[in-house]
Amino acid sequence: MIKVLAPGLFTTVQDTGRFGYRNKGVPVSGAMDSFSAVLANRLLNNDDGAALLEITMTGPELEFTAPTHIVITGARIRPAINQTLIPNNRVIRIHPSDVLSFGKPERGIRAYMAIKGGFGTPVVLKSRSLYFPVTAYDHLKKGQELGHEAFEGTVDELIEIKVNNDFLFGSSIPVYPGPEYDMLNAEEKEMLGRGFSVSTLNNRMAYQLEEQLPPNDYGIITSGTLPGTVQLTPSGRLIVLMKDCQTTGGYPRILQLSEQGICALAQKKYGDRIVFTMC
Structure with missing residues (x-):
């Protein structure tokens, strides 16, 4: 005991x-x-x-x-x-x-x-x-x-x-293109490689990132999500779902973290810098 x-x-x-x-x-x-x-x-x-x-x-x-x-x-x-x-x-x-x-x-x-x-x-x-x-x-x-x-x-x-x-403590976060990755234009795809900072809103459910993409009117029918799914909100905010995340969502799923990427992000705190690295 x-x-x-x-x-x-x-x-x-x-x-x-x-x-x-x-x-x-x-x-x-x-x-x-x-x-x-x-x-x-x-x-x-x-x-x-x-x-x-x-x-x-x-x-x-x-x-x-x-x-x-x-x-x-x-x-x-x-x-x-x-x-x-x-x-x-x-x-x-x-x-x-x-x-x-x-x-x-x-x-x-x-x-x-x-x-x-x-x-x-x-x-x-x-x-x-x-x-x-x-x-x-x-x-x-x-x-x-x-x-x-x-x-x-x-x-x-x-x-x-x-x-x-x-790899757990470096800035690189390996990712794959998500189902809605090709909704993004060339500029938005380029912005994904610039790096982001972890916001104060981070826990076992999701990590939100400080820097944003431009506002958009992208939308999808509510679809399945997984731990490691990166969602793009209409405001341009990026939300990375983690192990306690919901099972469905209505925001475009633009990236998907590898299991290694989930592990590395799990070791990050507010203010830490990350860079998405396409697998």
């Missing part, structure tokens, strides 16, 4: 996502940075889809009551066990009464904490990913307890690896 002493800014349980229910309007959800989430589970010999914690900006404070092993991946947010800093991408042995805490973000904004065997939180529509109102709550609360299986053995895994995850 893990006791949540402090929940952090927005700490949530995620897995690879909730599939098969988009026709009922249920978002996919799942880890925003799937690269880092899968890496954390693989370092522990967990299934890729084992439930883990997604930690955003300000990390939680967690007290362990049973022995286990953990791994932290993704953003560097100065994780520490009993106030002693621990590295990312390394299997860490945990003893009862150990306390995990975090400091200020140094690189990126989303870290992932996997635990041996994964978290045993409730399964709702074939997934443990938190998304209110599909689940009873959407992020951890102070005083909450998280279940997991105690593990006193050893992890038959590399103790430490050197991970090339620089």
Whole structure:
């Protein structure tokens, strides 16, 4: 069992996502940075889809009551066990009464904490990913307890690896042309390559960008959307849908982020610059 002493800014349980229910309007959800989430589970010999914690900006404070092993991946947010800093991408042995805490973000904004065997939180529509109102709550609360299986053995895994995850923290966001890309004129297509800044309006549902294209009268019949779909509003605003996004929309879908692009954007905060790079 893990006791949540402090929940952090927005700490949530995620897995690879909730599939098969988009026709009922249920978002996919799942880890925003799937690269880092899968890496954390693989370092522990967990299934890729084992439930883990997604930690955003300000990390939680967690007290362990049973022995286990953990791994932290993704953003560097100065994780520490009993106030002693621990590295990312390394299997860490945990003893009862150990306390995990975090400091200020140094690189990126989303870290992932996997635990041996994964978290045993409730399964709702074939997934443990938190998304209110599909689940009873959407992020951890102070005083909450998280279940997991105690593990006193050893992890038959590399103790430490050197991970090339620089793509997560660079400005390049790989994209493909969206279904309505050719609605754009030559000038608008050229503007897409100039770079954009992340606005204050960014979360698990969508990222809005500061710079805009010219106002337009483009329109489409409401159509399907996916995580990574870039929508163009009549005002010229660009909205990049993320893992908790709606399943349909009426704005032109001018670009589609690759999975790598979604992971990289998930590590960006307000003011960070991005450049769409056509695949």
